[in-house]
Amino acid sequence: MDHPFQCIEVVHRIDTPYLLSACGPKLSSTSLSTGEVVSTWTAPGSEDTGLRTEIPGPGKLEDDAEERPAKKQKTATSSATSLSKIIKLTASPDNRHAVAVTDDKCVRVFEIHDDGKLDELSQRVMPKRPCAVQVLPDNSTILCGDKFGDVYSLPLLPKPESSTHQPKSDGSQPPEEKSKPFKPQATTQTVHSKRNLKSLEAQMKQKNLTTKTKQPLAFEHKLLLGHVSVLTDLTYATREVDGKQRGYIITADRDEHIRVSRGPPQSHIIEGYCLGHTQFVSKVCAIPGADLLVSGGGDEWLGVWDWPNFSLRWKFESFGEDTRKALVQGGVTQAEALPATAVSGIWLVPGDLDGRPEGVVVVACERVPVLAYCPIAELRNALPGRTPKWSFEPFDHPVLDVTATGTTILLSFDTRSKSHERLRACKLHITRGECDVLSVGSVGEDTMQAAIKTANSTSSDVTDEKDLDSLLCGIANLRKRVNQDEAADHDEPAENEE
Amino acid sequence: MAGPPKKRQKREEKQEGEMPQKKYYRQRAHANPFSDHGLISQRSPESPAAMDWPQHYPAFATQPGSEPDNQAKNPKTITQQVEIADIGCGFGGLLFALAPKLPTTLILGLEIRSSVTEFVQQKALALRSQNASSGLYNNVSCIRANTMKFLPNFFSKAQLSKIFLCFPDPHFKARKHKQRIVSTSLNSEYAFVMRPGGKVYTITDVEDLHLWMVEHFEAHPSFERVVGEEVEGDVCVETMRTETEEGKKVERNSGMKFVAVFRRLEDPSWP
Numbered sequence: 060m061d062h063p064f065q066c067i068e069v070v071h072r073i074d075t076p077y078l079l080s081a082c083g084p085k086l087s088s089t090s091l092s093t094g095e096v097v098s099t100w101t102a103p104g105s106e107d108t109g110l111r112t113e114i115p116g117p118g119k120l121e122d123d124a125e126e127r128p129a130k131k132q133k134t135a136t137s138s139a140t141s142l143s144k145i146i147k148l149t150a151s152p153d154n155r156h157a158v159a160v161t162d163d164k165c166v167r168v169f170e171i172h173d174d175g176k177l178d179e180l181s182q183r184v185m186p187k188r189p190c191a192v193q194v195l196p197d198n199s200t201i202l203c204g205d206k207f208g209d210v211y212s213l214p215l216l217p218k219p220e221s222s223t224h225q226p227k228s229d230g231s232q233p234p235e236e237k238s239k240p241f242k243p244q245a246t247t248q249t250v251h252s253k254r255n256l257k258s259l260e261a262q263m264k265q266k267n268l269t270t271k272t273k274q275p276l277a278f279e280h281k282l283l284l285g286h287v288s289v290l291t292d293l294t295y296a297t298r299e300v301d302g303k304q305r306g307y308i309i310t311a312d313r314d315e316h317i318r319v320s321r322g323p324p325q326s327h328i329i330e331g332y333c334l335g336h337t338q339f340v341s342k343v344c345a346i347p348g349a350d351l352l353v354s355g356g357g358d359e360w361l362g363v364w365d366w367p368n369f370s371l372r373w374k375f376e377s378f379g380e381d382t383r384k385a386l387v388q389g390g391v392t393q394a395e396a397l398p399a400t401a402v403s404g405i406w407l408v409p410g411d412l413d414g415r416p417e418g419v420v421v422v423a424c425e426r427v428p429v430l431a432y433c434p435i436a437e438l439r440n441a442l443p444g445r446t447p448k449w450s451f452e453p454f455d456h457p458v459l460d461v462t463a464t465g466t467t468i469l470l471s472f473d474t475r476s477k478s479h480e481r482l483r484a485c486k487l488h489i490t491r492g493e494c495d496v497l498s499v500g501s502v503g504e505d506t507m508q509a510a511i512k513t514a515n516s517t518s519s520d521v522t523d524e525k526d527l528d529s530l531l532c533g534i535a536n537l538r539k540r541v542n543q544d545e546a547a548d549h550d551e552p553a554e555n556e557e
Numbered sequence: 558m559a560g561p562p563k564k565r566q567k568r569e570e571k572q573e574g575e576m577p578q579k580k581y582y583r584q585r586a587h588a589n590p591f592s593d594h595g596l597i598s599q600r601s602p603e604s605p606a607a608m609d610w611p612q613h614y615p616a617f618a619t620q621p622g623s624e625p626d627n628q629a630k631n632p633k634t635i636t637q638q639v640e641i642a643d644i645g646c647g648f649g650g651l652l653f654a655l656a657p658k659l660p661t662t663l664i665l666g667l668e669i670r671s672s673v674t675e676f677v678q679q680k681a682l683a684l685r686s687q688n689a690s691s692g693l694y695n696n697v698s699c700i701r702a703n704t705m706k707f708l709p710n711f712f713s714k715a716q717l718s719k720i721f722l723c724f725p726d727p728h729f730k731a732r733k734h735k736q737r738i739v740s741t742s743l744n745s746e747y748a749f750v751m752r753p754g755g756k757v758y759t760i761t762d763v764e765d766l767h768l769w770m771v772e773h774f775e776a777h778p779s780f781e782r783v784v785g786e787e788v789e790g791d792v793c794v795e796t797m798r799t800e801t802e803e804g805k806k807v808e809r810n811s812g813m814k815f816v817a818v819f820r821r822l823e824d825p826s827w828p
C-alpha cells in the first residue's frame with residue numbers, strides 16, 4: 060500500500076518553483092523545473108526527540124482527553140514505524156521558510172535555500188497538538204492554533220538565548236503555572252459548601268497528580284486567544300481602513316463558531332462572531348481584497364461571509380447535495396452511501412482566465428472524490444438574490460491538499476493503491492460563458508509532468524490503513540453524537556443541596 | 558432533558574402559581590463544561606437574533622403591529638435587551654433578589670444543569686403569577702447554557718452592563734484550571750458582550766479562586782479592578798453577599814466571602 064501526500068505546498072525560490080510534499084514522516088523538495096528531488100528530510104521517531112506521542116483515537120476529542128488523561132497519554136511504542144508524521148505544512152509569504160508540524164506536537168521551521176534545499180532550523184514542542192499554522196505577512200511570526208482551543212504566536216526564528224524565556228502573552232497573560240510543591244488551595248475551614256468540600260477532598264486524594272504541574276514552555280511564545288472548544292482552523296486576514304492595514308485572526312471551532320479577533324498586539328479584543336453554522340466549522344478561507352470569508356464544516360451548506368460585518372452574504376444551500384450529484388454523474392452509483400458532508404479543505408488558488416491568474420475558491424469534502432470551485436469574481440460581483448455559480452468536478456479519489464504555481468494547480472489524492480497517481484497537475488480554465496463554468500484540463504509542461512511523475516513513483520512505506528485514516532480523515536469525528544455524554548446531564552438525587 | 562419519571566411527574570403536578578420545590582429539581586453538581594453533546598435537544602440559538610426572547614419575557618414582547626418592519630423579519634423581539642447576566646446562577650437566589658430591585662432591567666440567569674434551569678424558570682413563573690398586580694418578576698428568567706462555549710450565541714457585542722460570577726465551581730486541581738469560568742481567554746468573551754463601563758461582579762469563599770479571578774481580570778487589558786466606596790456602596794455587591802444560595806450557606810458557617818468587582822474599559826484604538 061502506498062502512502063498519499065498528506066500536505067503539498069509550492070514555493071518559489073529565484074523564479075523556480077519547488078514542490079514541498081509531505082508523505083508520512085517524509086518531507087521532500089522537488090524542483091518543478093527540472094523534475095529533480097533536491098532535498099528529503101525525515102521526521103525522527105518519537106524516541107529520538109525524547110518526546111511523547113499522544114495517540115488520539117478516532118473521536119477522542121477534548122472532553123475525553125480532559126477527563127481521562129491517564130488513559131489517553133499512552134506513549135507510542137517506539138518501533139521503527141513510530142516515526143512522527145507531518146500533519147501541517149506551510150510556507151512564509153516570502154517563501155524563505157517552511158513550517159512543518161509533526162504529530163508529536165512539534166513545530167519545525169526549515170530554511171528553504173535558493174536551490175530549493177531544506178534545512179531544519181528549529182523544533183518547538185507545543186503543549187497541545189497544533190491544528191493550524193500560518194506565517195504572518197511580517198515573515199517573522201508564526202500563528203499556531205491547537206486543538207484544545209488556544210492560539211499562540213511564536214517568532215519564526217527563535218532567538219538563541221530564549222531557552223530561559225519567560226512566557227508572556229499579549230500583555231495580558233498572567234504567569235503560567237510553575238511546578239510548585241503541593242499545597243491545598245483551601246482548607247476544610249475555608250470551604251463551606253458540600254460541593255466545594257467534595258471537590259477539595261478529591262484534590263487531597265489527587266495530590267500526587269497535582270504536584271506534577273506542567274513545565275512552562277522553554278521558548279518565546281504568547282497566548283493570543285482561546286476557545287473553550289476544539290479549534291479547527293485559523294486564518295490571518297487583513298483589510299485596509301483609513302489608509303492603514305489592520306490584521307485580524309479568524310478562528311473556527313467545533314461548536315459552530317467563527318470568531319474574528321484583532322491581530323496582535325490586540326488579539327485579546329474580539330471584534331465579532333460570524334454565527335449561523337449549526338454543525339462544526341472545520342475550514343475557513345479569507346479572500347484578500349474582497350472582505351469575504353468562505354466557511355464549511357458539518358453543515359450541508361457552505362457559507363460566504365461579509366466578515367467585517369459578521370453577516371452571512373450567501374448560504375450555498377445545495378452544496379452537499381450538488382456534491383453528491385456530481386458523484387453520480389461521475390459514475391459513482393452508491394452516492395447515497397456517502398458520508399455526511401465534512402469539509403476538509405477550502406483553498407484559494409489561481410485559475411486561468413485567458414492565461415492570466417484569477418482567483419478561484421476550491422472546496423473538498425472528506426472521503427468524497429469531488430472538488431467544488433467558484434471564481435472569486437462570482438463571489439465578489441454576485442448581486443443580492445443571485446447565488447454565485449459553483450461547479451463540481453468528480454475525480455477518482457478524494458483530494459487531500461491543493462497548491463499552485465502560476466496558473467497550474469497541483470492536487471494530492473487520497474489513494475493508497477500503488478497503481479494510482481497520488482499527485483496531479485491541472486488548470487482551472489475560467490471561461491466567460493453563460494455561467495462561468497470552469498473546466499479542469501491537463502497540463503502539458505513537460506518538466507512539471509516529470510516532477511510529478513518522480514513524486515508519484517517514489518515509493519513510500521506501506522502503512523496501516525487505520526493509521527492512514529486517522530491521519531487523513533479526522534474531520535468527520537468533529538460531528539457531535541447525540542446522546543454521548545448525556546449522562547452528565549441526568550438528574551441525580553445524590554446531592555442534597557438545601 | 559427529562560428527569561427520572563417520578564420526579565418529572567412531581568414537577569408536573571404543581572399548580573399554576575405554586576412554587577416549585579427544589580427536591581424535584583436536583584441534579585448532579587458537576588456538569589462537564591467541555592462536553593455539550595447532551596445539549597443537542599435544547600441547543601443554543603444560532604445567534605442572539607435567533608433567540609426567542611418573548612418566551613422568556615412575555616411582558617416585554619414587542620406588541621404586534623407596533624414595529625411592522627421588525628415584525629416581518631423576526632416576530633420574536635422584545636422592547637429592550639437583557640442587560641444583566643448571572644452566569645452559573647444555580648437555583649437563582651441572586652436573580653430573584655435583584656429582579657424587584659431593578660424592575661425595569663431584564664435579568665437572565667444562565668445555568669448548565671437543565672433541571673436547575675427548569676426550577677428557576679418555574680419559580681419565575683410562580684413569582685410572576687403571585688405578583689401579577691405589581692408586575693414584579695416579569696424581568697427575570699433563566700436559560701440552559703454552557704456559558705464557557707456559547708455566551709456569544711445569546712448576547713451581542715456590548716449588550717450587557719453587568720455580569721455576575723457568584724461562587725463558581727473552584728476546580729481545585731491544576732489540570733482542571735482550564736475548566737474555571739475565569740481565564741484570560743474567557744475574559745475576552747466577557748469583554749465582548751459587555752459595554753464599556755459595565756461591571757463584572759465576582760464572589761467566592763475559596764481564597765485561591767478569588768486570587769485567581771483577580772489576577773486574571775487585572776491582567777486583562779479590557780478590565781480594571783474597582784475598589785473602595787464604589788464597591789462597598791453598590792447594592793449589587795450587598796445582594797450578591799447575602800442573597801446567593803451559596804452566600805447563605807457560607808453565612809451559616811460564618812465563613813469568609815471574597816468579593817471583587819471589575820470595570821469593562823473602552824477598547825483602545827487600532828495601532
Ligand SMILES: C[S@@+](CC[C@H](N)C(=O)[O-])C[C@H]1O[C@@H](n2cnc3c(N)ncnc32)[C@H](O)[C@@H]1O
Pocket residue numbers: 254586588590644645646647648649650667668669670673702703704705706722723724725726801802803804
Ligand atoms: C456553586 S454553584 C453557584 C450557584 C449560584 N451562583 C450561587 O451563588 O448560589 C455554581 C453553578 O455554576 C453552574 N455552572 C458551572 N459551569 C457552568 C457553565 N459552563 N455554564 C453555565 N453554568 C455553569 C453549576 O451548574 C452550578 O449551578
